[in-house]
Amino acid sequence: MADGTGVQNAECDPVDAIDGWLSESAKAFSEALLSRQRLALCQTGSLELGVHRGKFLAVLARGNDTGVVVGVDAMLDAEGRDLSPEHAAEAVEHIRRNVATASLAPVHLITARTATVTPEDLLGISSNGFSFIHIDAGHEAEDVRTDIALADAVLSTGGVIAMDDFLNVWMPGVTDGLYSYRAANPDTDIVPFAAGGNKLFLCRRADHDLYAAFATTQPHGARGRMMGCELTIF
Ligand SMILES: C[S@@+](CC[C@H](N)C(=O)[O-])C[C@H]1O[C@@H](n2cnc3c(N)ncnc32)[C@H](O)[C@@H]1O
Numbered sequence: 281m282a283d284g285t286g287v288q289n290a291e292c293d294p295v296d297a298i299d300g301w302l303s304e305s306a307k308a309f310s311e312a313l314l315s316r317q318r319l320a321l322c323q324t325g326s327l328e329l330g331v332h333r334g335k336f337l338a339v340l341a342r343g344n345d346t347g348v349v350v351g352v353d354a355m356l357d358a359e360g361r362d363l364s365p366e367h368a369a370e371a372v373e374h375i376r377r378n379v380a381t382a383s384l385a386p387v388h389l390i391t392a393r394t395a396t397v398t399p400e401d402l403l404g405i406s407s408n409g410f411s412f413i414h415i416d417a418g419h420e421a422e423d424v425r426t427d428i429a430l431a432d433a434v435l436s437t438g439g440v441i442a443m444d445d446f447l448n449v450w451m452p453g454v455t456d457g458l459y460s461y462r463a464a465n466p467d468t469d470i471v472p473f474a475a476g477g478n479k480l481f482l483c484r485r486a487d488h489d490l491y492a493a494f495a496t497t498q499p500h501g502a503r504g505r506m507m508g509c510e511l512t513i514f
Contacts, residue, residue: 441470
């Protein structure tokens with residue numbers, strides 16, 4: 281929330297009041313990336329796979345004043361079962377209300393399993409692709425492989441992918457999913473450049489130097505290497 285000085289007052293940030301999982305460090309790093317993309321004029325659409333109540337979608341919505349903001353969620357209950365159409369519609373409205381507390385940007389919500397969503401569906405909504413994609417839907421390896429393939433197909437030039445729960449020991453399918461996707465697609469040019477706040481940030485190999493350098497300008501604790509690439513750890 282603006283305090284009249286143009287400075288974000290973290291204590292009053294409406295995103296913090298939305299139910300979900302988002303560390304301050306991951307929020308700050310994602311917002312810095314979104315600003316960087318706006319300045320570099322490479323911002324297109326923003327996409328989230330797995331929306332829950334809209335916490336990260338709100339960050340994407342207020343960080344994108346150029347393109348379309350799209351969220352895909354199957355609207356499952358706590359046990360992973362489909363909600364009834366009535367309850368799913370209520371969940372969608374709940375997400376819209378939550379996002380609206382942080383941003384007036386319209387969001388396009390798709391109620392579906394991500395495996396049933398095609399690149400053509402997404403490019404039909406944002407024809408120039410997506411410059412920020414957050415993968416946080418199903419956490420089994422197969423779900424993650426499918427979601428990375430979808431993200432890879434619609435990532436625009438200069439875009440980034442954030443993967444939630446990478447290296448989280450409680451969610452082994454996420455790490456397994458990325459490594460097995462790479463093993464099955466040895467020519468993939470999706471590579472990591474930063475990790476922190478329970479997320480791994482990736483981009484195309486051609487953009488790696490740019491994003492790796494940018495990451496070192498943000499608060500961080502260490503540098504390392506992963507998948508043959510420089511990685512900043514925060
Ligand atoms: C961890 S939550 C997402 C949290 C959200 N990104 C946030 O910022 O709070 C996972 C979400 O993914 C959805 N989901 C799980 N498996 C899915 C699938 N295969 N396709 C689409 N959505 C799925 C669930 O309904 C749930 O809302």
